[in-house]
Amino acid sequence: MRSIFSIYKLTLRSILREKVALSMLALLALVLLLLPAGLESDGTIQGALRMHIRYSLGFSSFLLAAMTLWASCASIASDLSSKRLDMLLTKPVSRAAVWWGKWLAVVTMMSGLCLICGTVTLFRIHHILQQADLSPEQSEMVMTQQVTARRPIDPLVVDLTEEAHLLADQQIASGAVPEGYPIDVLYEEMEGFLKVNRNAASAGESVEWTFELNKALSPGSEMQVSYQYDGSAMGIGLTPGKWTLGTPEQPELLEYALEETPYGEKVIAITVPEELADAETILLRYENQGTDGGRVFFKTDRGVRLYFNAGNFSLNLFRALFLICGLLAIMAAIGVSAGSVFSLPVACYISAVILLLQAFSGSVEEVVEYGQPAPTEGQNVIARGIETFQYKVYEGVLVLLKPLQVESPLGRVADGVLISPTEVLSVICLRFIPVILFMSGIGIFLFSRREIGGAA
Amino acid sequence: MISEEPVVYTENLQKIFKDFWRRPRARAVDGVSLTLHRGEVYGLLGPNGSGKSTTIKVLLGLLHADGGVVKVLGKPPRDVAVKRRVGYLPEESYLYPYLDAKETLRFYATLFGLEGSKREKRIDELLEMVGLSHTGRRRVGEFSKGMARRIGLAQALINDPDLVILDEPTSGLDPLGTRQVKDIVSALAEKGKTVLLSSHLLADVEDVCQRISILYGGKVRASGPINELLQVANHLQIRLQDLDDSQRTRLLDTLEIQLGQRPTLEPTRKDLESFFLEVVAQARRESGEASGTRAEGQLAGFLTEKAPENNEN
Numbered sequence: 001m002r003s004i005f006s007i008y009k010l011t012l013r014s015i016l017r018e019k020v021a022l023s024m025l026a027l028l029a030l031v032l033l034l035l036p037a038g039l040e041s042d043g044t045i046q047g048a049l050r051m052h053i054r055y056s057l058g059f060s061s062f063l064l065a066a067m068t069l070w071a072s073c074a075s076i077a078s079d080l081s082s083k084r085l086d087m088l089l090t091k092p093v094s095r096a097a098v099w100w101g102k103w104l105a106v107v108t109m110m111s112g113l114c115l116i117c118g119t120v121t122l123f124r125i126h127h128i129l130q131q132a133d134l135s136p137e138q139s140e141m142v143m144t145q146q147v148t149a150r151r152p153i154d155p156l157v158v159d160l161t162e163e164a165h166l167l168a169d170q171q172i173a174s175g176a177v178p179e180g181y182p183i184d185v186l187y188e189e190m191e192g193f194l195k196v197n198r199n200a201a202s203a204g205e206s207v208e209w210t211f212e213l214n215k216a217l218s219p220g221s222e223m224q225v226s227y228q229y230d231g232s233a234m235g236i237g238l239t240p241g242k243w244t245l246g247t248p249e250q251p252e253l254l255e256y257a258l259e260e261t262p263y264g265e266k267v268i269a270i271t272v273p274e275e276l277a278d279a280e281t282i283l284l285r286y287e288n289q290g291t292d293g294g295r296v297f298f299k300t301d302r303g304v305r306l307y308f309n310a311g312n313f314s315l316n317l318f319r320a321l322f323l324i325c326g327l328l329a330i331m332a333a334i335g336v337s338a339g340s341v342f343s344l345p346v347a348c349y350i351s352a353v354i355l356l357l358q359a360f361s362g363s364v365e366e367v368v369e370y371g372q373p374a375p376t377e378g379q380n381v382i383a384r385g386i387e388t389f390q391y392k393v394y395e396g397v398l399v400l401l402k403p404l405q406v407e408s409p410l411g412r413v414a415d416g417v418l419i420s421p422t423e424v425l426s427v428i429c430l431r432f433i434p435v436i437l438f439m440s441g442i443g444i445f446l447f448s449r450r451e452i453g454g455a456a
Numbered sequence: 457m458i459s460e461e462p463v464v465y466t467e468n469l470q471k472i473f474k475d476f477w478r479r480p481r482a483r484a485v486d487g488v489s490l491t492l493h494r495g496e497v498y499g500l501l502g503p504n505g506s507g508k509s510t511t512i513k514v515l516l517g518l519l520h521a522d523g524g525v526v527k528v529l530g531k532p533p534r535d536v537a538v539k540r541r542v543g544y545l546p547e548e549s550y551l552y553p554y555l556d557a558k559e560t561l562r563f564y565a566t567l568f569g570l571e572g573s574k575r576e577k578r579i580d581e582l583l584e585m586v587g588l589s590h591t592g593r594r595r596v597g598e599f600s601k602g603m604a605r606r607i608g609l610a611q612a613l614i615n616d617p618d619l620v621i622l623d624e625p626t627s628g629l630d631p632l633g634t635r636q637v638k639d640i641v642s643a644l645a646e647k648g649k650t651v652l653l654s655s656h657l658l659a660d661v662e663d664v665c666q667r668i669s670i671l672y673g674g675k676v677r678a679s680g681p682i683n684e685l686l687q688v689a690n691h692l693q694i695r696l697q698d699l700d701d702s703q704r705t706r707l708l709d710t711l712e713i714q715l716g717q718r719p720t721l722e723p724t725r726k727d728l729e730s731f732f733l734e735v736v737a738q739a740r741r742e743s744g745e746a747s748g749t750r751a752e753g754q755l756a757g758f759l760t761e762k763a764p765e766n767n768e769n
Contacts, residue, residue, distance in 0.1 A: 006566045010552065017554045083550040087611070090516045091567040092539040452518040453509075 003093045007101025008108075015071050015109055024067045025113075032060050032117055036124070045132050046146055052124055053317075053414040060117045061324050061410065062359065068110045068328045069351040072335025075102035076447070077344035086453045096444045099336055103440070106332040111325040118321040122314055144222060145267055149311035149418040155209035155284070155304055158198060164191035181374060188371045192300075199230075199298040206287040209304050213280055217272045217308070224269050224307040225284060229262040230297035236262055239296060240289040243268060247279045257289075262296045267307075282306065310418045319419040320409035326432040330404060331355065333436045337443025341450065354404075361401045367394050403435040463529060463619050463650040464492035464515060470523030471510050471674075484510040486674035487524070492652060494618075497645045499665035499682070500654040507674040508654040509547060512623055515652070516544055529619060540568065543617035547624040547654075549608030553597025557588050557607050560596055561614055568615040581756035582610040585640070587633075601628035609637065613644075616758050620644060621652045626660050638664050647759060662686070695724065 015021050035056045076098065079085040088098065129147065168190045171177050177186060201207040217223070225245065238259050246253035253275050256268055276282070284304065288296050298304055334354055338347035357364070372391040375384055406427060412419055471485035485507045492498045500508045513519040514526055517534035531538045551560055561579040570578065583589040586606035591599075596607055605628045612620060622641070626634040634657075641651050641664045655661050661668060662682060669679040678685060699707065704721055712718040 002569065003567050006563060010555075010563060013554060014552070083546070083548065084552060086513075086518060086546055087544065087550050088567075089518060090539060090542065090544040091564060092536045092569075093567055094536060451520060453513050 003097045004101045004104065007098055008105045011075055011102050011105035012109060015105065018074070021067065021071060024063065028060055028063050028113065031063060032056060032120055035059060045134060045138065045142055048128055049125055049146055050414045052121055053410055057117060057121045058410050061114065064110050064114055064328060065331055065355055068106060068331045069335045069355055070348060071109065072103070072106045072332040073339040073347035073351055074344055075106060075336055075339060077339035077342070077347050081344060083453065089452055095448045099340060099440060099444045099447060103332050103336045106336065107329045110328045110332065114321055114325050114328065118317055122317060144269065144309065145224065146416040147313045148309060148416045149313055149316035150224065150307035150416050151310035151418045153211050153213065153306045154302060155211055160191050160194045160198070164194055167194065178377065185371060185374045195300045196297065199300050199303050200295055201286055201288040202295045203288050203290040203293050206285050208283060208285040211282040211284065211306055213282060216278060217276050219272055219274045219277045221272050222269065222309050223272055224267050226265065226267045226307055227304045228265045228299045230299050230303070236294040236296070239294060241296065242287045242289055244285045246283055247276065248281055248283060250275060251283050251285065316419055317413050319421065319424045320413045322424050323406050323409045323419065323427060326428050327404060327406065330432060330435050333439035333443065337439055337446070340443055340447035357397060358401055358404045361405050364394055364398050364401065368398050403431055462491050463494055464490060464652065465527040466490045466524060468524035469511065469514060469521055469526060471514055471519060472522045484674050485514065488671070488676055490669060492650050494650055495645055495648045496667065497641055497651045497653060497665045499661035499668035500652060500671065501658065501661055501668055502671035506671040508671055509623060512621055512654060515621065516542070540615065541618040543612035543615060543620045545608050545612040545622045545625055547627065549604040551596045551604060551607065554595055556593050556595050557583060557591045560607055561610055564611045565614050578614065578758055581758060582613060585756045586610045602630060602633055605629050606633065613756065613759060617649065619650045623654045624656065625653065626655065626657055634660065644759065
């Protein structure tokens with residue numbers, strides 16, 4: 001432990017002395033302080049807050065990730081190239097101690113910076129709220145829907161597999177499916193089609209969602225029904241609709257008649273009535289009361305949610321930052337391991353590729369979720385093979401990136417969605433720590449086998 | 457002071473450098489066998505690329521041997537217990553440029569588990585010994601090559617090692633520093649430490665080493681006690697002081713009669729190093745210290761303590 005701590009202290013000093021690190025620190029300060037001034041929000045207070053959290057703090061996090069990769073790669077690689085490691089490793093220091101000392105220093109430095117960035121953002125948000133000229137209603141809305149931490153409950157997922165298979169079989173029987181069309185692809189397409197229909201209502205039709213509550217509601221407490229219209233509904237004008245909420249026994253406990261353009265996200269704030277206090281299941285129904293035949297679509301993924309007030313915004317922000325610190329710790333483990341095996345440029349290149357893949361992992365996930373494209377007419381075997389190979393590569397990349405994927409912590413904070421302490425703890429203990437231990441195992445193993453000063 | 461206890465033992469040591477595809481690129485060390493005993497100063501000589509540094513790096517556990525046997529203090533060189541008892545000065549002093557001399561030594565001392573006043577006392581003694589006690593908060597990145605060499609030497613001795621490996625220890629040092637390093641090496645040997653010294657400077661090796669090995673192309677080309685290796689067969693030297701001309705003539709005549717051949721007489725010369733040291737010592741007495749390093753102090757106190765009779769290998 002003593003040698004780890006000595007190397008840790010030395011590495012901290014070393015990072016602070018590097019010109020690249022100082023330049024990145026200056027850039028970080030610029031991004032944090034000046035980027036919001038250069039961006040235009042949608043003019044609303046919600047937009048301004050979202051911009052600060054998602055873009056300013058988000059970009060700072062990206063910069064921190066880049067700094068982490070650089071600092072971690074350089075921590076061992078530059079000591080190797082400058083031959084300082086030649087001297088260090090002749091002392092009674094295990095290579096594992098060198099690895100852990102370097103990693104710990106990078107993580108401490110970057111996590112510290114991350115928490116500072118979060119604190120600055122928090123102060124800015126409070127400043128914006130103080131300066132904004134908000135009506136009491138607007139203020140209430142911001143404080144209950146954004147500058148808060150709401151526990152979300154998603155509707156039960158309806159298993160559409162059987163229905164999808166049935167529909168697919170009908171399509172094949174009707175001759176609508178070309179010969180040789182992959183059956184898996186067809187099933188996925190049918191399931192997607194049913195899912196869209198499951199979350200849509202034509203004029204005069206209704207759509208219903210079921211929510212299982214895992215804890216009793218307090219009468220008089222606040223809850224919100226949040227729903228997102230799908231973009232495909234654009235073009236439909238004002239549409240009258242009726243939302244009803246209740247229990248299986250009393251499905252129409254609460255009713256809200258609204259006439260609105262089915263676009264974007266809307267929220268209905270509700271005070272929990274006595275009748276819902278012991279409810280274990282809540283039913284939510286939307287009835288399209290339009291008469292012009294327009295169909296209303298809700299997003300299939302989290303199109304409808306219930307929210308319950310569950311905590312403090314500042315703590316929620318710091319929980320998100322802890323998750324980001326966990327990601328930085330994984331990146332530091334990748335960087336230190338790469339730097340102990342490869343030269344600094346190669347280690348930085350490898351780590352940068354991983355960082356970029358992580359940054360765009362959402363897109364990779366979308367590609368994989370969308371499924372392998374169906375074969376086109378006249379497509380030859382080689383072209384199809386290449387397409388299949390590409391898809392498998394995407395799937396493989398996604399598997400590798402899985403540990404680095406955390407459902408947009410800053411996005412959730414910006415939307416006032418709770419990141420629970422249990423979630424933070426479980427992600428850190430069950431995902432981050434095992435990955436870091438795994439990476440350290442690989443890194444230390446390769447570092448131990450590496451010869452030092454071989455060019456003598 | 458030399459005992460038969462091997463501090464360093466290699467037998468048929470092999471080291472082959474390979475390329476990216478693991479194909480042999482260069483046979484850097486080829487069958488080197490060395491045995492170093494306690495209290496011995498051993499010289500490793502050879503031109504550039506002869507395998508000296510590679511051999512040293514194998515002994516330090518930085519490089520893996522590709523064949524043969526390597527034991528340092530009776531154990532494999534990568535054993536952490538071995539490293540606790542070894543001091544190493546590389547051919548360049550690779551220091552952390554943003555640390556000052558004290559911080560540098562403190563860092564290395566901590567790695568050896570030295571703490572508190574014992575550590576600080578040892579650091580002060582070593583800095584005094586290498587003539588850097590006055591450098592204060594000056595960072596080692598600003599040091600001259602000679603100063604960096606001195607701090608490198610100090611870090612190699614911070615743990616009071618049983619085995620000291622010095623790779624080109626006098627490179628970059630002025631004659632005063634060179635003399636001091638040689639004095640330190642001799643003093644260490646007297647205290648029962650083993651010193652392995654690699655150098656291009658043959659005079660340095662000749663001055664302090666008892667045995668040497670000369671490497672070329674990764675192989676040992678000559679090895680043995682330095683006096684035996686340098687002895688010229690059937691040549692003798694007689695040294696006499698203060699002979700006048702008539703005494704010299706009589707001596708030559710006598711020897712000619714006795715031996716049947718007339719010997720040659722040559723005046724004794726000082727070596728340049730001794731002459732230089734005399735001049736500088738005189739100048740110091742007259743005009744005090746110059747800038748840079750100061751006149752070095754005595755050997756650090758902890759290095760002069762009596763060595764235990766039986767060091768565990």
